[in-house]
Amino acid sequence: MTLYLHGLGHFHPENEITNRFLEELDIGTDDDWILERVGIRSRRTMLPLDYIRETRNRDPREALEAAEVSNAQTAAAAAQMAIERAGIDCSEIGMVIAGSSAVDTASPAEACNIARELELEVPAFDINSACTSFFVQLHVLSLMRSEAMPRYVLLATPEGLTRTVDYTDRSSAVLWGDAAAAAVVSMSVPGRAEIAETSLVSSPAGADKVVVPRIGHFRQEGRTVQMFAIKKTSQILRRLQEGREDTGRAFHFVGHQANLRMLESVCARCEIPEDRHHSNVEWYGNTAAASAASVISMHWDKWSAGDDVGVVGVGSGLSWAGYLARFMTEGASS
16 A cells, blocks of 8 residues: 655754764774774764763663653654644644654553654554664555545654663764654655555564663674674665666665665665765764654755655664655755
8 A cells, every 4th residue: 555755854952972072981982983983973862961971871770861852852843843844733643653762661652652742632652663663664554454544644763772872882882873753644645755665574583683671771793783784775775776777767775874884885785876875874873763764854855756765774673674755746945
């Protein structure tokens, strides 16, 4: 079933973790080391910078209290942008679905916190697959009967992963940034773009490779996960590329913003020219489930009728997923 994308929104907190800031933590890293390995210059965080300096985030339980904004607040800000771009009123949203790698509450569902923030009294629940949550939300909706669904559904992926980072561990400290993304989609009302060719694959045998404990620090098998991400992203991207040479439509690539070096490797493998690859990881870090959607949102006014955007995500589970966003109308002038 065809899904229609009406609006996208994004939000990044104000507090900035630069490479210089990480150097000052004296954790054995510097700007050259970070840029060579992951290509990230900066990230945003919900946490006060002084809190990170003083505590190195020793106790993630305290980080929940120290955070200056909540997941619900960041998601609501992204949602308001998406709703405005969709040209509808917030009251027209008939359902909220959320997902996150680091939820604020195990219960209630994060979607209920977000709906409350938006003052919506509608069905709200989570479809959560960590970094691939947005992809899974779209895939699940594509399997539903349009007549059983409200006209407009809000998808949200707030991420506050810096609250789970051990800031004595340079391998994780250099990667993560906080953000939120949101989308207004419909199964019955045509919109700015069509969402097609959604896919989802999981290999639970690798569930221990990327872990955010309920209370504890993020951990992963970095080398294993990076090679997995490059391989699976390339596979899905090639499938999305197939048969498009004669369509007359421009093909663009937006991947999961794990790190810039990984994305560059995928582009080389799949022959994606530089001007058709779009990312924000260099300046915002890995923002998990919000990452790819936030890139598309930040370019919202630049997409043109005739643009096809192949979007691929990978994440814990292990899971990998993709979809094609086919823009049918022009964006605003920029």
